[in-house]
Amino acid sequence: MIARVTSPSAPVATTGYPWPIETAQLANGLRVVVSEDRTAPVVCVNLWYDVGSRHEPPGQTGFAHLFEHLMFEGSQHVKKTEHMxxxxxxxxxxxxxxNPDRTNYFETxxxxxxxxxxxxxxxRMGGLVPAxxxxxxxxxxEVVKNExxxxxxxxxxxxxxxxxLPLLYPQGHPYHHATIGSMEDLNAAALETFQAFHQQYYAPNNAVLTVVGDTTPAEVFALAEKYFGAIATVPGIPAAPDGTLPTPATEAVREAVTAKVPAPRIYLSHRTYPFGTAGYDAVTVLATVxxxxxxxxxxxxxxxGSRIAQPDYIGAYGVDLAHAPAPLIITATAKDGVGIDALEAGLTEVVQSLIDEPVTPDELNxxxxxxxTAWWRGVSTVGGRADLLGRYATQFGDPATAADRLPKWLAVTADDVTEAAAHVLRPESRVTLTYVPGEPS
Amino acid sequence: MTLVTTRPGTGAARPYAFPAVRRVTAHGGTVIAAHLPGQILASALLLLDAGAARETDGREGTATVLAKSLEEGTRKRDSAAYALALESLGAELSPGVDWDTFRVGVSAPGPLLADAMRLAAEAARTPKLDPADVARVRDDEVTALRMDWAQPGPRADATLRADLFGDDGRYSRPLHGDPTSVAAVTVDDVLAFHEAWLRRPGVLLVAGDLDALDLAALAEAAFDGTSGDPLEQAGPLGVRLPPRRRTILVDRPDSVQSTLRLGHRAPERATPDYVPMTLAATVLGGAFTSRLNHLIREVKGYTYGIRGSYAMTRRSGRFEVAAGVQTAVTAPAIRDTLGEIARTQREGVTEAELEVARSWRAGQLSVEMQTPGAIAGALATLVVHGLPDDYYETLRREYLEATVEQVSKAAAEHLAVDGLTLVVEGDGAAIREELTEFGDLIDSDI
Structure with a gap:
């Protein structure tokens, strides 16, 4: 199938993935996804492990990410520094x-x-611990602390x-803490914890191997069996804490920060819907409008218009997280002479307009x-495509469903956007974070 | 069953080829296009001989203010109508300025590229440039630069540049100017820059599936109504090194990291040593396993990352090591860095290291050149530096054939550890005293 595009109105795509996809599963549970494309003599190998900072228990924040670093430091038959x-x-x-959801590794x-x-x-999947x-x-x-x-x-x-994050998600929620972790927890990290972490989560039945580019499915399936086939299944991998939340929040929260910053800035944020749902598709279009x-x-x-915000530092975007209602973040930075209150009044008025003023056909188009364009840019490299397929295989069970995302965005109506706005952008569910210049208190 | 213990060999390599290049001369200008069969997106990049080097002293940033003013409306439509027209094609304008060129780029699904290019040219050739809009954009740019300069890095970069190119006019000031020079830019400066340099044809670079693109229509969109002959090029600035090393402190109170910018001048892009210099810098500080990253990050844990590289333009060049290191280890990190630069200059590279550098640089020509945007950028390099259409095949071969002797010789000739300027942006109260171990210490006035 070929994507159809018509000129000069907005492109109409019948699929967002006009390349072949083949899948297989090894006996040990490793899922293998292959998408052949002979255009250039390059190939991307991508692994999604279904483990992220949402799996970290209290006192171990930052461990999933620090572990990712350790994966480059040698394994059973690969000496330290040899991988790179x-x-x-x-x-x-x-x-x-x-990130909060998962850990990915890739090389083109x-x-x-x-x-x-x-x-x-x-x-490094089967033999990291001995090294x-x-x-x-x-x-x-130390490297991560410098990061x-x-x-x-x-x-x-x-x-x-x-x-x-802690303002958006309550204590104990898997998204409550940031992936980078705290300095205290990083300092306390013990070697045994990381050995156990690998043995628990870096299992073939907790991963998706995706290969995109200059190869064939038959070649990849045979090589996957040859190299990964001997790695043992890990039974009973524990799930992350449940991320289900009543959407939206019912009480507005705010935090005011005084810091060494060059201008007043506001972040407004709301919990929306999990990535991959119809609600989140509407939020994606909403954020773009x-x-x-x-x-x-x-x-x-x-x-x-009112010229109260700096043109280079204004925007709205969703953070594509799939295991709980994902955040929408809206930000603006004040121009010289504009105070934080005037900026917030202006910003909240525009946000409210998404509920009160219907989105026009021109805005939607x-x-x-x-x-x-952003979608096609994302899949213009073998690396972009491999990560996309790995995501959909891991989070939704079928890489082929990646092809539906773009058509689903294009099917969102003005009413869908208004409905999503009315549901998620209510002032009483808002997180407001403000920065003003000054000496930190 | 166990893991496979032996590393697999290499499969059969397909020959490298840069995409087929087609040239069309029409409507007073030249289109250079690369064919990417099957690509859904296409990119067009209008390249004009109007880089920052053409700005007036004291008004550095004029071209950047112009670039940001192009979308404030055209002779045909106001800014809101322009944004809606362009973005409804899925396109966004990316005007930019570097030392050698002024670039106006646009990407869109192939069938929409010609319409997007017509709008891009409308902004580049016939912007409204209403004086009130230009003054506002200028003021916004001053604010944006102050935002940028509140981060670690820009002040250190400006300090190093001022020291290396102090006698070379425009090259001694930052590429996009500084808050003071941009504040001094007048509406007339911007109008004059546009009149003098942006009404010339320039060159249009196109990358995409050429079977679906009309190059003549793109040429008409890009060049219609332009005039002027190609401009003469000034010669290289040359390489001058100071008699001894010196250290410049850029104070950033309470900074938890020190930002290092260690550099000296180097030859311009046309140097015949380009390939061995690039490979020497790759061994020293380019690859992840480079000497600097290995020692400073992987052994010592002082930094999240450290890089050493040559940056070259048509007229200038410089060698630079850049890193952010924890405040408490500022002096040890500099000491170790100088040690690795000195060792590379003195002893050259080993075959094992060079093998990594060769293969990486050669492989990157295919791995990092997959998108229309990347290919259009590669075409721009050919135009700016007067290189032939088969340049990338030649470059790849030269990388793969470079010998230890050639690369070691380039390291000896083009590294100068005793001629470095060491710029350190960090918490002066914590690091000032220990920096004196590296020679004369002065305070930056930037």
Missing amino acids: KLVQGNGGSLNATT MPSEHLELALWLEAD LTQETLDNQR RRQRYENVPYGDAWLRL LGNGRGSRLYQRLAD RAKALLT
Whole structure:
């Protein structure tokens, strides 16, 4: 099937994934997804492990992410530093990320090195624990603490996400704490905890292996069996705490921060719906109407219209989390001479307009066109496609359902957006985080 | 059953090829297009010889203010109507300025690219530039720069640049200016910059499925109504190194990290040593397993990451090491960094290290050039530096054939550990005293 696009109105797509997808499952439970594309001599190997910071018990915040670092420090047949050397030294790009939902690992390689990438991933899935040392843990603990300093502590407004999560999600909720964790918990991390963490969660039956690019399904399935087939199933992997919440919250909360920041800034946030639901599709379109691009309501009314907000620092976006109602974040930063109260009044008025003023056909068309381009940009690399398929296989059980997301966005109506706005954007469910310049108290 | 103990070998490699390039000259300009069969998105990039180097002294940031003013309405429609028209195609304008060029880029699904390009050209060629709008954009840009400069990095970057290129006019100031120079930009400066440089044809770069794109229509959109001949290019600035190392402190009270920017001048992009220099920098500080990242991050745990690289433009070049290190280990981190630079300069590289660098740089030419945007950027490099259409095949071969002797020689000639300027942005109260171990210490006035 080929995506159909018509000019000059908004593109109409019948599928968001016009490439083949084949799947298989090994006896040990590892699911394997392959999407062949011979366009370029490159291949991406991607692993989604269904473990994230939502699985962390109290006192162990930041452990899933610190563990991700340890996965690059050698395994049973791969010496310390060898993993990076073998991937980059054969022309590849690699990385890994951890978020509240999951941990992913991926490398894009010239396709003649597909087998090497699979061997490396299998070795650290099945043989990490024997290579894990106290020295490695101590070193990567310091690296992660520097990551925390660099990304959250040493930049103005850098701690906004760390502050928003506990305001959005109650104590004990799997999204209550941030993935980076606290310095206290990181300092207390013991080697045995990480050995147990790997044995518990890094199991073939808790992972999806996706390969996209210059290969065939038959080749990948055979290689997956060869390299991953011997890894034992782990029975009884415990689920993360239940993330179900009454949506939306019933009591507004706010936090006012005085800090070394260059201008007043506001973050408004609401819990919405889990990623993957019809409600969240409507929120995705809503966020684009509200805060994406110069034609958005926020830009038109606050940066261009009343000119109280800085044009470079205004926007709205959803954070695509699937295991509980996902947050929508709306932000604006004051122009010179504009106070925090005037900014908040202006911002809340525009947010309220999504409930009171119907979204026009032009606004809806614009939002869908921007989402369409963003979608195709996301799948324009083998790496983008592999991560997408891994996500849908892990979170929804079927990678082929990735093809439905774009058509579902394009099917959202103005009424759907208004209905979602009325449900999730109520002032009484709002989290308000404000920053004003000054000496921290 | 157990894990497979031996590392697998390499499969059969497919030959590398850069996408087929097609050239069309029409409507007074040239289109250079790369064919990406099956790509749903397409990119167009209008490249104009109007980089920051063409700005007037004291008005650095003029081109950036112009870039940000282009969408404040055109002669045909106001800013709201323009935003709606462009974004309804799924396109967003990305105007940008670097040292050599002014770029106006746009991406959209292939069938919509021509309409998006017409709108991009409308903004680039015939913006309204109402004086009140330009003044407001200028003021917003001053505020945006102050926001940016509140983060660690920009002040250190500006300090290093001022020290390395102090005698070279525009090159001594930041690419996008600083809050003071942008505040001094007048509406007339912006109008004059547009009149002088943005009405010339330039070159249009296109990447996408060419079977579905009309290059003549894109040429008409990009070049209609333009005039002017190609401009003459000034020569390279040259490499001058100071007689001895010095340290400049940029005070950032209470900073929990020190931001390091250690650098010296280097040759411009046209240097015949480009390939061995790039490989030497990859061994020193480019790859994850580089000497610097290995020692400072993986052994010592001082940083989240450290990079060493050459940055080169048509007229200038510089070597730089950049990192954020925990405040308490600022001096040890600098000491170890200088040690690795000195070792690389003195002893060169090993075959084992070079093998990683060669294969990585060569492989990245396919791995990192998959999207229309990346391919359009690669075409821009060809135009700016006058390189042939088969350049990337040649570059790949040169990477793979570079020898230890060539790369070690480049390290010896183009690294200068004793001529470095060490810029440290951090908590002066905590680190000032220990920085004196590295020689003359002065305070930045930026």
